Amino acid sequence: MSLTADEAQLLSAVNTPNSDAAKISRGLDMFVVAILFFAIIAAFHIHFMLTVGDWDFWVDWKDRMYWVTLTPMLLIFIPAALSYPFMQKFGLPISGTLCALCLAIGEWISRYFGFHLWTYFPFSMVWPAIVIPSLMIMDLILLLSRNLFITSIFGGSAVAFAFAPTNWPILAPYHIPVVHMDQLVNVADMIGYSFTRTATPEYLRFIERGTLRTFGGESTIISTFFSAFVCMILYFVWWKIGEWLTNLGTIPNVLKEYVGLGDDKNDK
Amino acid sequence: MISSKKKLPAMRILLTKAIFTMVLMCIAGTAFAHGERNQEPFLRMKTLHWYDMQWSVANDATVQVNDEVTMTGKVHFFSRWPEIISWPDTVFLGNATPGPVFVRKETYLNGVPMIQSTAVEPGRVYDFKVILKARIPGRHHVHPMFNVKSAGGLVGPGIWVNVAGDADDFVYSITTRTGVVIDNLGTYGVENVVKWHLIWAGFAVFWLIWWFRRPLIIQRYLLVKQGNWKELITNNDRKLAVLLLVSIITLIIYANDITREAYPRTIPLQGSKSEVDPSPDLNDGRVVVKNLLAEYYLPGRTVLIKAQVTNNAKSAIQLGEFTAANLRFINKSVPAAVKGVQDGYPEELMANDTLGVSDPSPIQPGETRVFMIEATDAAWETERLSSLLNDPDSSYGALLFFYTEEGERIVSEIYGQILPTFFD
Numbered sequence: 091m092s093l094t095a096d097e098a099q100l101l102s103a104v105n106t107p108n109s110d111a112a113k114i115s116r117g118l119d120m121f122v123v124a125i126l127f128f129a130i131i132a133a134f135h136i137h138f139m140l141t142v143g144d145w146d147f148w149v150d151w152k153d154r155m156y157w158v159t160l161t162p163m164l165l166i167f168i169p170a171a172l173s174y175p176f177m178q179k180f181g182l183p184i185s186g187t188l189c190a191l192c193l194a195i196g197e198w199i200s201r202y203f204g205f206h207l208w209t210y211f212p213f214s215m216v217w218p219a220i221v222i223p224s225l226m227i228m229d230l231i232l233l234l235s236r237n238l239f240i241t242s243i244f245g246g247s248a249v250a251f252a253f254a255p256t257n258w259p260i261l262a263p264y265h266i267p268v269v270h271m272d273q274l275v276n277v278a279d280m281i282g283y284s285f286t287r288t289a290t291p292e293y294l295r296f297i298e299r300g301t302l303r304t305f306g307g308e309s310t311i312i313s314t315f316f317s318a319f320v321c322m323i324l325y326f327v328w329w330k331i332g333e334w335l336t337n338l339g340t341i342p343n344v345l346k347e348y349v350g351l352g353d354d355k356n357d358k
Numbered sequence: 359m360i361s362s363k364k365k366l367p368a369m370r371i372l373l374t375k376a377i378f379t380m381v382l383m384c385i386a387g388t389a390f391a392h393g394e395r396n397q398e399p400f401l402r403m404k405t406l407h408w409y410d411m412q413w414s415v416a417n418d419a420t421v422q423v424n425d426e427v428t429m430t431g432k433v434h435f436f437s438r439w440p441e442i443i444s445w446p447d448t449v450f451l452g453n454a455t456p457g458p459v460f461v462r463k464e465t466y467l468n469g470v471p472m473i474q475s476t477a478v479e480p481g482r483v484y485d486f487k488v489i490l491k492a493r494i495p496g497r498h499h500v501h502p503m504f505n506v507k508s509a510g511g512l513v514g515p516g517i518w519v520n521v522a523g524d525a526d527d528f529v530y531s532i533t534t535r536t537g538v539v540i541d542n543l544g545t546y547g548v549e550n551v552v553k554w555h556l557i558w559a560g561f562a563v564f565w566l567i568w569w570f571r572r573p574l575i576i577q578r579y580l581l582v583k584q585g586n587w588k589e590l591i592t593n594n595d596r597k598l599a600v601l602l603l604v605s606i607i608t609l610i611i612y613a614n615d616i617t618r619e620a621y622p623r624t625i626p627l628q629g630s631k632s633e634v635d636p637s638p639d640l641n642d643g644r645v646v647v648k649n650l651l652a653e654y655y656l657p658g659r660t661v662l663i664k665a666q667v668t669n670n671a672k673s674a675i676q677l678g679e680f681t682a683a684n685l686r687f688i689n690k691s692v693p694a695a696v697k698g699v700q701d702g703y704p705e706e707l708m709a710n711d712t713l714g715v716s717d718p719s720p721i722q723p724g725e726t727r728v729f730m731i732e733a734t735d736a737a738w739e740t741e742r743l744s745s746l747l748n749d750p751d752s753s754y755g756a757l758l759f760f761y762t763e764e765g766e767r768i769v770s771e772i773y774g775q776i777l778p779t780f781f782d
Contacts, residue, residue, distance in 0.1 A: 092584065093580060093583055093584050097580055097583065100576065100580065101577065101580040101581070101584070104573060104576050104577050104580075105577065112573070115573055115575070115576045115577060116573060118575055118576065119570075119573060119574040119575050122574070122575055123570060123574070150627060152627075153626065153627050154626055178582070179579060179582060180574065180575065180578040180579055180582060181578050181581065181582050181587065181590030181591060182569055182574070182578065183591070183599075184565065184566060184569050187562045187565050187566060188562075188566060190562060191559060191562040191563065191566065194555060194558075194559060194562075198555075209457045209458075210457050210458050210459060210493070210494050211457070211458060212458075212543070212544030212545065212548075213544075213545065213548040213551070214543060214544055214545060214546045214547055214548050215544075217548065217551045217555075220554060220555060220558050222558040222559065222561060222562045223558055223561070223606050223609075223610060226561060226562060226565060226602070226606060227603065227606060227607075229565070230599045230602055230603045230606075231603075233591060233595065233596070233599045234596060234599055234600070234603075236587070236591075252606075252610060255610050255611075255613075255614050256558070256610055256613075258613075258614055258617055259550070259554055259613040259614065259616070259617040260547070260550055260551045260554050260555075262617045262620070262621040262624055263546070263547040263550060263620075263621060264546075264547055265621070265624035265625060265626065265627075266534045266535070266536055266538060266621060266623065266624060266625075267534060267535040267536065267623065267624070267625045268532060268534050268535055269535050270471075270473060270532070271464055271466075271471035271473060272471060273471050273473045273474070273628075274535075274625070274628060275473060275628045276624070276625050276626070276627060276628065277532075277534065277540065277543075277546065277547075278627060279473070279627055279628050280532065280543065281543055281546075283462060283473050284458075284461045284462055284463070284530065284543060285458035285461060285462075285544070286452060286453055286455055286457060286458045286460065286461075286462050287457070287458075288452070288453075288454055288455065288456075288457065288503070288511060289505075289510070289511060291450035291452060291475065291505035291511075292450045292473075292474055292475050293448045293449075293450055293475040293505070293507055294505075295627075295629060297627050297629050298626060298627060298629045299629070309626075
């Protein structure tokens, strides 16, 4: 698509170093980035807490089955939806990375103030999962391919494929066996048992249930492959949702006249 | 534009709201306990009955950070378990405290470790033991509690415990099965978690700065519209993307390799269920109790029960105690019942007046007697048990403690419909 004369003039102006247009353009960039930063922290963090929830909150919920399966699936919604406007409107393959960083900041703020200072849970119990490499790989594949189909297959699946191995280095110390009261548990179980969650008893932990245990003890790998397959589809679906929302345009607001602003029709 | 005349009321409203908020903040009390009185009476009367409660410290005692507090006692799972909640085939013994202000060190049900959940048998009694370790300074209400699947937390009687000292002095050390000594469970592994979060955040920040250092919105929007993708995504961008992709994958592989070396022996989360046998049934049909009529007399805060008791034991028995929802009414004319009141039992759960029994003479072996039981105390109101009259199933459940002449205690359930009497 070619630019109009005004747009071409504007592009030329903002491309001129030290011009007023360039400075204003840069000021707008910083302003929007700051707003976007807080908006994504708020939106993505709330989405993640409401959907992944306990699996991400507690060290003794981070199992080989549901945590590994569900987290990437629920993680991909917003970054995939934002990939469309970021890439197709601004040529920026950064939605996954930005979302992941904002999520990490939001989660640590929540864990520090909400879980640790307010409700006394130790950090060993409430650390959040690492999601940056998963979503960053998604961005990098989008940049290199600039193709929705390829990014869905390789980028979407990478969100799941990278998740468990990225987190194992921080989770493994909590899976060392412990014998407490003559019972075999691991350190994570022990932490979950010791630091009281009054309304979240042991039986509420939705972990390691189902027949996946019968697959030769390779629950993590099987969960990851299943999650990766679903993530491929979810990336495509949420990209399309992002596309639809981005191109919605605006609807004339006929109610504006009732607050003394005149409606859109009259403005025209 | 808002005129100055309109501004004035707006300011007044704002000021009023600010003053109102400040007044509310001044008069609002602090919530310390767990809202146990707010739990529906049928849940408190027809699920668990706690008795023989003992605490290792007195009510309102002060302990230091790292000191232990032990709670022991018996818990009776009511045989007429409410239909609207699940059968207690998945329950978890714990403590009701304001979160992890105490660490739960050990819990036992009939001597079986309760690190996992278990199933229990309604109508039966279990001995429990909960050992806590003080962690966060403050004044805390401490109860034993059973979480029952689909019913939530059912709390036992609680006492106040003051924790003094510094929370930073708290330590909880364990040794793993592989011989690793963990100095403090609350901080274990956190440094490693933060390290890896920062490493990956470094990657993300670098990638974002790579793009943010260039003009973003107006210029790039116009370039996209122009279709000038060579300028939008340059060869350097592609080279860096490949480099980062390789670096990320390599780092993930490397991190997993060193983790495998550092922690060669790991096990998954343990999610099994424990099995516990109930205590022997000490009643075993020796005393059979039947509710004939029960009334709640609102003006007098009195529960009146007409009961039929059959004594199948070998010696005469007397009714010594009536207990419902942790509230205890003692027949003070029965020495064994008075002796059964443990030191430190919460005063607010002890009735001031004696338990009234219309015929206090011992019930002889083989005798069936009908008599009236009268349990009067304002606690029916303060413990919010009178609201059972608002329940669709207006019924009650309680335990009766009978004592033989030798001082042996025989516990029996009593339950039935309860009728309200609203006026004198």
